[in-house]
Amino acid sequence: METLANNYFEEAIQKMKQANTELYRPEEDVVSYLVCKNAQSAIHNFLKGYLLREGIHTQAHETIEDLYNRCLELNERFERVNLAGFNCQSHDTSSRYCDGAKKVSRCFAIADSLDTFLREEKVIN
Numbered sequence: 001m002e003t004l005a006n007n008y009f010e011e012a013i014q015k016m017k018q019a020n021t022e023l024y025r026p027e028e029d030v031v032s033y034l035v036c037k038n039a040q041s042a043i044h045n046f047l048k049g050y051l052l053r054e055g056i057h058t059q060a061h062e063t064i065e066d067l068y069n070r071c072l073e074l075n076e077r078f079e080r081v082n083l084a085g086f087n088c089q090s091h092d093t094s095s096r097y098c099d100g101a102k103k104v105s106r107c108f109a110i111a112d113s114l115d116t117f118l119r120e121e122k123v124i125n
Contacts, residue, residue, distance in 0.1 A: 005049045005053035007049075012041070012046040013042070013124075015039070019034070019039045019108055019111065022035045035104045040111075047068055047071055049123075050074075050118065054074055
């Protein structure tokens, strides 16, 4: 399961890089949908990877909120990752819910804080 968990972490990091690259374009060229979907995918993959690393199987239909709550049950320090303002947390990641610059910034900030948290916890390098 650790190999599968690492695959999720690698995918999450790749999605973070793609979102970050998009964010550093000139403002008029940024495709907010790409930033949001990549950040959302990174969050989803980080959470799934953490659960798998802990030996917990996940289901395809679980939302980010579902995964986060399961992670929180295993490690109360997940409270440091604040999902407030992340309105699509209970939506399926395949939905087209992402829209707006403010939302995009919040999505990316949450993904970045989750990446930082997992590094501090020595889950990823």
